[in-house]
Amino acid sequence: MVLIFYYRPVGEVFANVEAITTLVPYGWFFRQLHYGSGQAFVILMFLHTMDHFLKKRYVHYPFRVWVTLILALFLSFFTLFTGFILKADQEGVFAGRIFMNILQTIPIVGDSISRLFIVSGNDFFFLPYLYHCFFLPILIVYLIRHHIREWLPEKGFMMAGGAGLFLYALLVKPGVAFPPDAGAASVEGPWFFLGMQSLLKRVSPLWAGIVLPGVFAMCVFLLPLTRKSGAFSSSGVWMLWGKVDWLRYAVMVMFLLYTGLTVKAMIWGS
Amino acid sequence: MEKRQVHRVRLSELHEKGMDRRGFIERAIAWGVSMLCGGLFAYPVFSFMTFRKSRKRTVIFHSDEQGSDVFFKEGVYLVHEANAPRALSARCTHLGCTLNFDPAADRFRCPCHGSVFERSGKWLSGPAKKDLEHVPMKQAENGDLTAVVTL
Numbered sequence: 221m222v223l224i225f226y227y228r229p230v231g232e233v234f235a236n237v238e239a240i241t242t243l244v245p246y247g248w249f250f251r252q253l254h255y256g257s258g259q260a261f262v263i264l265m266f267l268h269t270m271d272h273f274l275k276k277r278y279v280h281y282p283f284r285v286w287v288t289l290i291l292a293l294f295l296s297f298f299t300l301f302t303g304f305i306l307k308a309d310q311e312g313v314f315a316g317r318i319f320m321n322i323l324q325t326i327p328i329v330g331d332s333i334s335r336l337f338i339v340s341g342n343d344f345f346f347l348p349y350l351y352h353c354f355f356l357p358i359l360i361v362y363l364i365r366h367h368i369r370e371w372l373p374e375k376g377f378m379m380a381g382g383a384g385l386f387l388y389a390l391l392v393k394p395g396v397a398f399p400p401d402a403g404a405a406s407v408e409g410p411w412f413f414l415g416m417q418s419l420l421k422r423v424s425p426l427w428a429g430i431v432l433p434g435v436f437a438m439c440v441f442l443l444p445l446t447r448k449s450g451a452f453s454s455s456g457v458w459m460l461w462g463k464v465d466w467l468r469y470a471v472m473v474m475f476l477l478y479t480g481l482t483v484k485a486m487i488w489g490s
Numbered sequence: 491m492e493k494r495q496v497h498r499v500r501l502s503e504l505h506e507k508g509m510d511r512r513g514f515i516e517r518a519i520a521w522g523v524s525m526l527c528g529g530l531f532a533y534p535v536f537s538f539m540t541f542r543k544s545r546k547r548t549v550i551f552h553s554d555e556q557g558s559d560v561f562f563k564e565g566v567y568l569v570h571e572a573n574a575p576r577a578l579s580a581r582c583t584h585l586g587c588t589l590n591f592d593p594a595a596d597r598f599r600c601p602c603h604g605s606v607f608e609r610s611g612k613w614l615s616g617p618a619k620k621d622l623e624h625v626p627m628k629q630a631e632n633g634d635l636t637a638v639v640t641l
Contacts, residue, residue: 314602317586332540340641341545403590407601421603421617425585 222250229349230342233308234399241394252389258303260385262296269293273471278444286444292363294437295356297412302352304410305338306345309397311407316344318409318420322429406489415482436474439467545641549577549625553633560591560609566625566637567591567598569609577625577637578611584618598622 226240226247240247269289272278278286305316316338323334338347361368372378398404409417419428446467549566556575561568565588567578578598580588587602597614598607605616613621625637 314587317581318602321585331542332536335540335542339542341547401588404601405590405599407587417603420585424617 414485579623583620
């Protein structure tokens with residue numbers, strides 16, 4: 221909220237971010253507060269989803285509640301990713317270009333779709349900025365509006381969380397940022413895309429960036445629909461098919477594979 | 491008699507629900523017209539949002555910048571060849587990261603996904619598969635080389 225008064229998504233964006241970090245009073249503090257709370261939000265959101273998934277709680281809610289949760293989770297990750305681009309340092313700029321190029325590999329409509337999210341040239345950061353500060357926050361708050369109205373954490377918990385973030389921002393200084401034209405030997409994406417980065421080294425961009433994530437997202441979205449899969453367990457193979465929740469196992473396997481890839485990239489490099 | 495009556499009742503029920511033949515045609519026309527109107531509006535919206543001028547950017551290499559073997563400026567590598575200098579786009583043909591030049595191995599390397607290119611721009615290894623883009627250049631009277639890069 222404070223950063224918005226100083227950040228400008230056009231012109232010398234990297235210099236602007238560096239000015240916020242080093243020149244503007246308490247800029248480093250607000251940047252770390254912003255970074256820490258963003259990460260905390262997405263991680264808590266992820267744990268919340270894992271809780272629903274592992275306890276099969278989606279069975280007890282209407283289908284749309286699960287869809288809302290997953291959509292909000294994915295949009296939160298997208299918010300984090302646009303934030304990563306908006307740092308405008310080398311890894312941010314490269315992440316943005318990779319994102320744009322992956323979208324462009326979609327057959328026929330790729331160019332048009334990528335145009336809706338990010339463009340090359342002087343206004344490179346403008347659309348990610350628009351999503352990060354406007355579309356995504358509004359959409360996420362809209363999706364979880366009932367949740368906010370009906371359930372908020374206890375005051376003590378909120379205070380403790382706030383104090384923790386405050387201390388984090390106070391004690392942990394922002395890392396050194398490389399300018400976009402620095403010749404770093406290797407550049408890494410955000411932690412949640414490290415698995416994707418190693419995948420991109422081996423698999424074509426369309427498969428690694430669009431098809432496989434798309435299949436995974438579809439499986440996750442449709443998960444609650446298989447809870448009554450006993451309906452078509454009539455005979456033979458179908459009996460086995462109906463008794464096993466295949467989609468749930470598929471989601472688990474895909475998720476564990478991706479986690480393995482990500483952890484491997486974190487430890488040994490992608 | 492009774493059977494015929496039942497049949498008649500069913501027909502009229504169908505008519506009320508708009509599911510007999512006439513109703514179906516009416517609904518099909520209504521649906522078609524609304525789709526057409528929707529499309530007539532959606533197409534300009536989509537065209538507006540996805541319009542992009544083809545844009546070009548020029549990089550000028552002044553004569554004092556043409557001396558070194560491989561020179562990098564604003565996303566373009568000026569590489570010296572036996573006959574004439576050659577301009578290569580520094581964009582990796584895989585997903586667009588800026589390539590580094592490794593003078594020891596005389597190769598271009600991508601820091602993101604590890605593609606490697608020869609000094610001539612030819613693809614050697616890694617996920618990129620395609621050769622680097624050659625950028626057309628013009629020489630001005632004062633010796634400046636102007637490269638025109640598409641964005």
